[in-house]
Amino acid sequence: MNPLLAQLLSKGRFRLSVGILLLVVAFAVLGPMLDTRNPLFAVGGRYDPPSANAILGTDVIGNDVFLQLMHGLGTSLKIGLIAGLVATAIGVLIGTLAGFLGGVVDEILMGLTNVVITIPTIVILILLSVALESRTLVSLALIIGVTSWPWTARAIRAQTASLRVREHVDVARLSGAGTFSIILWEILPYMFSYIFMAFVLQLASAILSEAALSLLGLGPDNTISLGKMLQFAIQGEAIRTGAYWAFLPPTLLLTVISFALLLLQSSLDEVFNPRLRRA
């Protein structure tokens, strides 16, 4: 077996985080297959406590919280996945070009990066929610992705700048390879683990961004997500009325997902970054 993989599998933190994530994904994917009821359809009254009818009770309009949790988790994961991929892709593109080309290109791209860092996602979202007819899952994910790439771009730029002075890059240039070919074949393979770790962090932060934006009423329309569950709970005064089952499950689920993703990232970091390796 690959020695890095063996090393990863021997780490308790890695196994724990992957185990949690598999359970979470299975809940989101298999749950709706086994229980095909519509989560946006009322099954009881306002804040019915957990019972045999609805094992996690009902929310403010009588929807089944457990059913909403399964579907909401799916939406949150999809948004996280799309936003994470978009942010990582833009970050890698900008970071490698800036780091590899240097000079004026570097200054322009890093200037752009710093400008984007200073624009809060919420401002863009409020502006877009005014402009757009409806916010879909995809448009929300794209907005999160397009505003959260700068940290990845900075990190990738630093990595690229240190990789481009290696001799194998000179050998590739002397063999006639162009800029894009060198970035693709000589630089990116060396950063693969690093990019994957950046993606894991982007995924975690995108899921939390969705929750934050939905909480403010800027979530996706006509669907349920973990953030929207929290929004309904707060608007429906679940906290004041003591309907803990309406807000605790999505909160705990969000906490568990972020915890597992950060744990995964740190265990990957320890294996791929030899300086962090413990004796």
Place this chain on the structure above:
Amino acid sequence: MKSLLEVEALGRTFGSGKRTLQAVKGVTFSLAPGEIVAVVGESGSGKSTLARLILRLLSPTQGQMRLEGRDVFRIPLRAYWRMVQAVFQDPYSSFNQFYSVRRLLQKSLGLLGPLSSQEREARIRTALQSVGLEPEGILGKYPHQLSGGQRQRVMIARAIMLRPRLLITDEPTSALDASLRATVLNLLKDLRQEQGTSIIFITHDIGQAYYLSDRILVMHQGEVVEEGPVERVVEQSQHPYTKRLLSDVPRFHG
């Protein structure tokens, strides 16, 4: 004899304002076809920067170069690299760890334009055999499966395969065991003998320069401080820096 490469007042400055560093200052020399010139100096003397300038991996801030009488900077890069190739110091970092020897050599052959697959295969095999490597055993291997000496020989094979007019070797033996150094030096000698390749041999070891080269340039703080035929420089060195370099060579007899 008409010279292959003429370097005139070549210089490179790094940084700007107060924090400038002139790594190479006004270097002038010429190289005849089939000649081996050693550039000797300690680390920081600018010899590797000079190599990168001649290879056009770095652009100079001053000076000119001519290859076979043509202005070097008017030659398209790919065409230039068909004539001028290099072997670098570190046979570990010269390899992309993700690719096999076959892929490395195939990619480099791309420089020569379209070739039939038989022609490619033949070139690769001949080059590997000429550095004493068995193509069957080595082509499918990845860098981590090769020893330091094998890696450096693959790198030399890569350069030989392209049949350059000029080969620049930047400390090609410094990462190798003493027993392998002679092998590499002899390979370079054979290359000049068989293909008439000119070689710029960059080293900090004046002993190796003496063994291999026809002429020596001594570099110190970016400048050529002494130049001449090997025997003259070694036996009647004039510049104090050259004398110091010579005194660092361990003597076993005499």
